[in-house]
Structure formats: structure tokens, C-alpha cells
Amino acid sequence: MLNCKVNGKEIKVKQGTLVIDAIKQADYDVAHYCYHPGLSVAGVCRLCMVKIGDNPRLQIACNTPVQEGMEISNEDEQVKDAVKWGLDFHLINHPLDCPICDQAGECELQIQYMKFGQYDPEMAEKKVKKRKVVDLGSKIVLDTERCILCSRCVRFTDEVSKTNELGIFNRGDRSEVGTFEDKPLENDYALNTVDICPVGALTSKDFRFRQRVWYLKNQSTICTGCSTGCNVKVYYNEEGLFRVKPEFNEDINGYWMCDQGRDVYKFVNKDFRLLEAQSVTEGQAEPLSAGKAAQLAGEKLKELTKVNGPESVGVVVTGQYTNEEYESLFDYMVNKLKVKNIYHWVNNSDTMDDFDGLLLRGDKNPNTYGLKEIMKKYSIQTNMSDLEGAIKSNTIKTIVVAGPENQAVYPDFNERASLFSQASNLIWFSAGPVSAATSKHTLVIPTKTYAEKSGTYVNYKGTHQSSHKVTTIVRGALSLSDSVTLMSGESILTKPVGPQKAMKTNFFVNKSGEL
């Protein structure tokens, strides 16, 4: 450990720590664009200037390692002046695009200008005009004019995704970031460049112009796109989820996430959801509330297990629920109804163990390992292929399916659904609509998605991660554990919320956007 002083505050840092990290560790703001802790040091933005000891010249903090007894100051007048006029240089050719720029509101230029800049521009020359709205494939739009050449994105494609698409072309004030001949930027991690871009040069096509960032709230949760379980932040408002960004977790995803994970939020939004339960009796569909449907399902199961015995009931579970939900479902099925035919529906067994070397895994379920643990705990050893024979030979007459939240990653979804429909009774828990479930007596119960419930997911290496409820999108939906409580004949306790508390917590009603 090394001792150093940051603005007079004594701290201890690890050997090899950079001065910029030491300043951050000491809780001081430091202006910077090009430095990113997940990438190599470039030292091109020249904004993180600090004064070290009595050294008459300022140094950049991002490329200077801390040494024993270093006295660092970034609140010196000399430093402030350097940062201020450094910013002026960055903004010489930056267009006045904020009204149409997607980054406005979370733009580093805006933030740093308000914190460190606030000068009157002294540049009399005309701005250099560059190319705007350059289409870089299906995910990204590039605006070379807004770029401040921090080279974060270039370093990302060089070092992290190792695809080397991006580069800086031309020289001097005509330098432009871009791909060779505007070839599309289509690697699996391309949207990370949008996240790390401090300005609005790289914008995501999916999020482009859909919402201003200051209208969105964010909350941390776990990505349920695959078994890696990246820590993410979802950005949402009262209409639903809008985008997903990675959050730093050293053990799991570092600073990054894959582009497929960024699409996971889509099935959560109302357009793709089952809004109320449906009871289909011989083609006659009848809508009813989820709670009522769950109670009905419970009564039905009780009766059927009494008449046909617990062997006639089969339960199919997917790896997309939380540990708590599995626990309540297994407890109900095994201990109360004595049902032992519980099957694990594996969606893509061939690609299950695929791994692209960075984050993306072939197992598209967030909690396969949690499900396996629970099945081991209740000593259930079944094989999904046995179910087909059992349905055809009519030994299993009732099927309960805890279906996938994200149906898009289940290529065999319709095929399986029609197989389950051959049983005479079908109870299906699903977040999205299930049109393929056409059994004689079908009950489809809407469930909550990962953003609407709290719970624990176990990732590919057995790390237990808890995620918290973000928002409610479908009011009628139930979590699996709530439905199980209702099925077993108990009621779900809801805490009454007083009017005053409701007013306080309702962000969207009492607080319009803030700048």
C-alpha cells in the first residue's frame, strides 16, 4: 500500500494505482473523457490535469501511477484553468446539436461544462463540418461531428471485443471516427461503444429518439438473457422499459454486456404480455382475473389428484424463474400434492454449453442452475423425453407448465405447446400470450417478469445474485410463488399503502422530467 495525499486528504492506495483512480477513491471529481477503467490508458483528452507536488508543469492523472508520498491536487487554480480551456478546445468543432442529440441529459460534455467549464468561447473560426447520421449497421448510428476523439470506442473494439472495426481516420481537426468504408459495426458487443461514448457520437438505433433520458428512472437488476447473469441497469418510466445498460461487477461481467441482453427488456413491455388470465374450455375462451384463475387451478389440481392420483399430473418447469418461486412450486407439488413428475424443459440442449469467450452463453435461461439445485434437493430425477410417451399413453392427463418468460429464446416453444395440449387439462403460467396451448381445458395464468419481482438467480458458476423489483407493468400478473399461494387455498397478504405514501413514491405523477 502506498500513502498519498489528494487535495490534502490522506489516503492509502494499492501499488500501481493511477492518480485518477486515487482521486476518485478520495471522493473528488475529476474531469475526463478518454479514461475508462475497463480499457487501456490513452491520455488523449488532456482534461484530467493535476498538480503533483511542486512540479511546475501539470500532468495527466490517467497515465501517472501513484508513488509513495505523492501530493496530488486537482483543486488548484492552475488546474482549474487548464481544465476550463481544455474544454474549450474540445468544443471548438462540436456542433450545437443538443436538442436533437440522444445523449443530452447524460452527456459528459454538458456535465463537465457545467462543473468545470462555464467560460465564454474565444474561438472566432468557423466550425469544421463533418458527416452526420452515418448508418453503421442495424444497431448503431454514428455522428462524426459530435465526436471528441476520445478513442474509447476504438480501444473497446481493439481490446474487449477484439474485432477492430473502429478507427480514427484523417488528421488534425478533420479527424473522424468510423469504420472502414462505413462497414457495419455488427459484433455482439457493439452497443457497449454507445455506453462508453461520452458524447452523442454513437447512438443506439433501438433507443434513438424514443425517450429523453431525463424522463427515465433507472434501477439495478440482473439480466435474464443467458446464464451469465450480468448486472444491469434498466431504464424505465410509466410506459415500460426502454433500455438496458451494464453495471460494473468485477466477478461477473466487468463493465460490459452483450447486445442480445439489451433486447431482453422487450418482452417485458405491455405489447408482448398476457394481460389477464384465460380459461379455454373446448375452444371457448373466457377471460378472468389472474388470482381467480390461480384459485381455480388449485381447486382443479386438488380434485384431479384425488380422482386420478398424483401420478396423472405432470409439471414442466423452465429455467427462467427465481429460486424463491421454484421453492414454493416444488414445496406445493411434492409435499402437498405428492406429485413427483416434474420435468425440466431445456430449450436448446445442443448449444447449452456454448460460450463466446467473453460473456455470451448458449444457455438462454438465467436460472438453470437454481432449478437443478432445487430438483436435487427434492431428489427428482426425470427426463423430459419420458413426458411425451406418458402424454401419448394417457398416463399423464394434467400438465402444469411454468413456461418461459422470454419465449423468443425457446425455438421449440410451439412444438412443445402442442404436445402439452394433447393432455386433457393444461395449466400454463406465462408472461406472454400462449396461442399454441389448445388443450380441452386450458388455463393460462399471467406471470410477472424479472423486472416486476424480487428474487434470486443462480448463474452458470453458481453465484447467487438477488434482483429487486423494478416496476409494475402488468397489474394483473402474479409471480409464481403468489400463484402457488393462491393455488394452495391461502390468500396473498398485501400491505395497504396509505394515500400519503403512495403520493410520495409516485415519481411520475409528482415529478415531471428534471434537468
Place this chain on the structure above:
Amino acid sequence: MSIVKKPDWKANWYLIGIFSGLWFTLKTMVINIFNKDKMPTVNYPEEKYEYGPRFKGNHVLTVKKDGSVRCTACMLCATNCPANCITIAAAEHEDPTVEKYPISYEIDILRCVFCGFCEEACPVDAIRMGPEWQTPGLGHQDFHYDIQKLAYRANLKGGVLSRVDDEERHHAGI
């Protein structure tokens, strides 16, 4: 604290007050009959009073030289609006020099408090508050003003030209 006062002795002489008031009415009436031009009131609704251009009345969306709406859908007016009456949906424009434009811009004029914050927030002089103040309508649907009404209503005669022009700024090197 309220103090109840006993009627003053002067209150008994109220007739003087009444007659002086009536005298004033009579005098003004006679003056107005002979000097109709100087009369301070107007015969509404046959005659209408024209407010100055700085009056904060109904909103106007300005247009560009080619006649399209100037608004860039930056949402600053909607953000600044204390009544939450502005709803904008942004979309990508075919022309890359325009890039972003409002596909719908609605003002719920019944919610509007005519504070003028939208005008103040607008970075491109796209929304102004005009001198119009009469807003008749038969139902709720008549009070949701859309782009058609805000920018191209008949009395604007093809739209009000915005002062901020992108092309001019581009050539000026801004």
C-alpha cells in the same frame, strides 16, 4: 382579528354618494355618445380587441422556409411545462440534415396555464405564444391542439417563419 365597527354618522348621508355616482355615469354616457371614437370599451363580439404581439395567448408552432415545422422534438418545452400539457412523439426524419422531428405535437390547451415557459425553453424559436386568446370548442377533442392547428391554422396564413434557420447557421459555421 376582525373589529366590528358601529355605523358611522356619515353613513346617514349616503344619498350624496349615490347621486354623485349617478352623475358620473350620466356624464360619461353623454360624453361617450358624442365621442364614440374615444370610448374605452368595445362591442364584443362584433368588435374584437387586438392584443400586442407579446401577449401570451394561444401557441404557434413556427415553420421553416420550406414550410415544415421548425420543432426538433427536443422536449425541452414539455420538460419545462409546469402543467404537463405538451405531448411530443419524436421520429427520425428522412433528411439527415434534419435528423429528428416531431411526428406528433399536442398541447392540451385546457391544461395550459399560459405561463410562456415553453417559449422560453425553446432553443430554436419553434414555439411562440401568439396574440390569439379566443379558444372556442364544442368538446374535449377541440382542445387538443395538434401540429395542423398549432402551425397551419387558417389565420396564420401558411405559418409563422422561425428566426432560427439551420442552413444559415450551417453556412455561418455555427
